[in-house]
Amino acid sequence: MTQSKDTAANAMWGGRFASGPDAIMTAINASIGFDQRMYAQDIAGSRAHAAMLAAQGIISDSDAKAIGEGLLTVLSEIEGGKFTFSTALEDIHLNVESRLTEIVGEAGKRLHTGRSRNDQVAVDFRLWVRDQCDAAIAGLTALMKAFLAQAEAGVDWVMPGFTHLQTAQPVTWGHHMLAYVEMFARDRSRFEDARRRMNECPLGAAALAGTSFPIDRFATAQALGFDRPTANSLDSVSDRDFALEFLSASSICAMHLSRFAEELVIWSSAQFRFVRLSDKWTTGSSIMPQKKNPDAAELLRAKLGRILGATVALFTIMKGLALTYSKDMQEDKEQTFDAADTLMLGLAAMTGMVSDMTANRDVLRAAAASGFSTATDLADWLVRRLGLPFRDAHHVTGTLVAMAEKAGIDLPDLTLAQMQSVHAGITAEVFEVLGVENSVRSRLSYGGTSPVRVAEQVARWKAALG
Numbered sequence: 001m002t003q004s005k006d007t008a009a010n011a012m013w014g015g016r017f018a019s020g021p022d023a024i025m026t027a028i029n030a031s032i033g034f035d036q037r038m039y040a041q042d043i044a045g046s047r048a049h050a051a052m053l054a055a056q057g058i059i060s061d062s063d064a065k066a067i068g069e070g071l072l073t074v075l076s077e078i079e080g081g082k083f084t085f086s087t088a089l090e091d092i093h094l095n096v097e098s099r100l101t102e103i104v105g106e107a108g109k110r111l112h113t114g115r116s117r118n119d120q121v122a123v124d125f126r127l128w129v130r131d132q133c134d135a136a137i138a139g140l141t142a143l144m145k146a147f148l149a150q151a152e153a154g155v156d157w158v159m160p161g162f163t164h165l166q167t168a169q170p171v172t173w174g175h176h177m178l179a180y181v182e183m184f185a186r187d188r189s190r191f192e193d194a195r196r197r198m199n200e201c202p203l204g205a206a207a208l209a210g211t212s213f214p215i216d217r218f219a220t221a222q223a224l225g226f227d228r229p230t231a232n233s234l235d236s237v238s239d240r241d242f243a244l245e246f247l248s249a250s251s252i253c254a255m256h257l258s259r260f261a262e263e264l265v266i267w268s269s270a271q272f273r274f275v276r277l278s279d280k281w282t283t284g285s286s287i288m289p290q291k292k293n294p295d296a297a298e299l300l301r302a303k304l305g306r307i308l309g310a311t312v313a314l315f316t317i318m319k320g321l322a323l324t325y326s327k328d329m330q331e332d333k334e335q336t337f338d339a340a341d342t343l344m345l346g347l348a349a350m351t352g353m354v355s356d357m358t359a360n361r362d363v364l365r366a367a368a369a370s371g372f373s374t375a376t377d378l379a380d381w382l383v384r385r386l387g388l389p390f391r392d393a394h395h396v397t398g399t400l401v402a403m404a405e406k407a408g409i410d411l412p413d414l415t416l417a418q419m420q421s422v423h424a425g426i427t428a429e430v431f432e433v434l435g436v437e438n439s440v441r442s443r444l445s446y447g448g449t450s451p452v453r454v455a456e457q458v459a460r461w462k463a464a465l466g
């Protein structure tokens with residue numbers, strides 16, 4: 001960027017302007033500092049547009065050829081780090097077009113026929129967000145596979161299941177891992193869904209009303225991998241709902257990541273010791289030599305803050321904007337870029353952590369057996385065997401739990417006589433249901449934690465994920 005470029009009237013629309021913008025105006029107005037990330041999408045869009053213009057007889061074949069080749073030169077200059085981005089040229093669209101015209105001359109000036117930066121930025125950004133949907137889908141697939149491998153290894157390992165972070169009932173490790181496979185599968189389907197909906201091409205909507213040139217929007221849509229062109233030119237240049245869908249799906253996904261991150265923080269603590277995190281995903285303390293901190297998990301717990309922040313920001317930017325394009329919408333990109341980067345990094349980090357973590361099977365088993373975790377099994381047994389109404393069985397069990405708690409022992413440590421003092425009908429058979437293995441084995445309902453059911457779900461997911 002040179003001083004003269006800053007003070008001169010803009011070469012792209014200078015006809016109406018006697019002087020250039022104030023330096024502060026340039027600073028607030030320019031987006032090239034961030035939208036240069038869309039250079040590949042911008043060049044792809046322009047190449048498709050130029051080829052279509054020639055096919056429709058709107059520009060000559062030789063001009064289209066010069067433009068197509070010139071754009072490839074620009075692409076290699078950018079990728080080779082040889083391109084000088086100019087703030088005076090505002091954004092990626094004007095930077096590419098200006099350099100193209102420097103390289104190929106007159107032909108470059110014909111590229112902007114029948115289009116506007118409004119449809120150009122709409123198509124560039126859609127292509128970029130579409131790529132991010134693909135990246136999220138791939139990242140989630142890898143993460144689901146990591147959870148699935150954990151589930152398969154520990155289909156029948158017993159661990160405590162929690163509600164309110166209080167011991168509730170014994171569950172299986174495989175079941176807990178598959179809970180996350182389900183969540184991330186829904187996240188993945190949200191990205192697939194959003195991608196399908198956004199896959200319409202806004203190019204050719206021009207400034208807002210369409211164009212009088214006989215363009216072929218179906219051809220450019222096809223060339224850029226879209227299913228079809230968008231059907232309303234006003235809508236095409238004015239909505240960013242596709243980015244909002246991406247951000248919303250990203251927020252939900254980051255929320256799921258944060259929940260497992262929190263479990264890892266708890267589980268890896270000295271008090272729980274449910275899992276051991278690999279050295280690769282932890283850090284030490286500069287003062288306390290014993291420490292192995294779950295930093296990656298903590299950061300993943302926090303990342304939703306950024307992603308949801310971007311989501312709220314873009315909703316706030318878009319809210320109340322009258323149709324069609326307004327410069328407010330330029331604020332869409334930094335938010336979306338940061339959220340996408342954060343999500344992809346988060347997915348990769350979680351995949352690594354899950355793949356490398358080791359469950360402490362014995363600790364899980366012991367924890368599952370403590371905290372009266374089979375109290376529900378006892379109540380169910382009273383219903384099944386003695387025909388008690390569930391509410392009465394609940395009361396009898398509660399009395400037994402209180403008795404055990406007072407004695408500082410667990411439910412299976414009560415004697416038969418102690419049990420019979422609360423309900424005379426109880427027999428020695430009850431001890432069978434007080435064991436955690438029997439407890440999980442009995443949860444055979446569809447979607448339940450029994451190893452039989454978990455193995456079925458593992459098989460289903462293995463077939464689905466390959």
Ligand code: ARG
Pocket residue numbers: 031035090091117118121325327329330
């Ligand atoms: N840099 C702009 C953006 O990101 C491109 C579109 C500008 N269009 C306009 N008419 N000023 O939104």
